[in-house]
Amino acid sequence: MTLPATLQSNRITFDDPLSVQEHFHSRGWTDGLPIVPPTPDAVTACLDWAGLPAEHLVGVEPVRGRGLTAEKIAVNAVMAGCLPMHFPVVVTAVAAMLAEPFLLHGSTASTGGSAILLIVNGPIRNEIGMDATFNALGPSDRASTCIGRAVRLVLGNLLEVRPGEIDRSTFGHPGKISWCMAEDEEHSPWISLAEERLGDPHVSAVTAMAAMAPRQLMNEWTTDPEEILDTFVAEIKANMRHYSIWAGNYAIVIPPQLRQHFAAAGWSKSDIQNYVFEQARIRRGEWADCGKGAIVHGKDDQEYAALPDPSHLLVIAAGGPAGGFGAVIPPWLGHKSRAATMAVGACVDC
């Protein structure tokens, strides 16, 4: 099935692909890296693969009331280097980000500088060649890199989330170039993040989170789940002291070398969530220890939990086979943006 006649975007003709690059860069339509020219055929191939008509409304950005169509998302996905088979994940990611509790506008405009972290679950990970092992939080494979980049180009080109325009980040972080990862369901003793959040063990799904840069930790000198988690908790508490005290969605990434200890001890994701919920707390007075005494306001003993409840901890199995490392990924700013999970292929307006 081809739908070329339905494409609505303005068409621009160039003498050669290099001219396309320079035109797109000069208009601020790229992230500075080379793009794949979004030809009508390439865009149509994406739409065909996902079975979406060009005018399909993927979602509406709630603050501005701006609708994002499948066609415009496909144009940006092609530019990012996506193959047609990647496109359903991009569409799902955008739909998840447009869910109202995600607060896309606030999280992408804020001086806080969060990136959008995408976590992919289910059979589609393997179908499109995502790799949840080596370099899991970096560029691990083509699909992950291109999907994460597509989302960033969508933000820039369809919502003007560009530095100094809507995006007012003081620093930002490298995850804003592209940040997409798969969960290592095959080598995990646990239910997947998608099953936990959607209740379906077979679903392919994307979870989007407004995420600060990952904070890496190391503890390979114990097999005790509580001691391992104490290191994660210490990192969460450091974030609460140094960055933001407010409770929200934290993600923790646990690699195989540490997962085996949880499996041996019979610890589920739920056990991990409950332990972290109880332990990851600081007193407001601790701010005075790190130069922020001005905002303690005499409430030294007031206690703050990192998580509103245990389910706000996203426990993700990923990482290369060796290394007793872990990562804590803090939320943009407490509960102001909530992680959103959406099934691939779910229709949001029917």
Add this chain to the structure above:
Amino acid sequence: MTEKFVTAAQLMGQVLGAEGYPFIVTEHPFSSATTDELGARARRVAHTCGDHLLRPRST
């Protein structure tokens, strides 16, 4: 609006269909300013409030 967010406010006016939406600009930042400094800013902002909230007086 503080001076560091003037272009953001102008852009938000545009994207919300209110291009040229008028606003008062004051100094940045607030978070580390003293109460006296904030009071002085409030006094200057209050002077200008009339221009924004009231109909222009005919002379």
Add this chain to the structure above:
Amino acid sequence: MSIEVLDPTYGDGLAGAGSQEFALAERLETLAGATVGFISNGKQGTVRFFDALERELIAQYGVAHVVREVKSNYSAPADPDILDRAKEWNALVSGIGD
């Protein structure tokens, strides 16, 4: 050989569909005796600033009442119930973009 590509931008002005009905409110003749609402974004520094602005508006213009509201989320639009209450005010000051 030429190459034809598609424009990747939204491409229809910057405003979204939800913004069509915008119009500035009617300006007032006077603030004397008026009820003025403040909608704060809730950041720390706004409290002392709005305290001072409240005093100034009363002193400089004879404002009768100042109603203080704080958004539940400083990165989101004002909550619907605040906007409902705002209908009772003569004028509104929102801020501050800090």
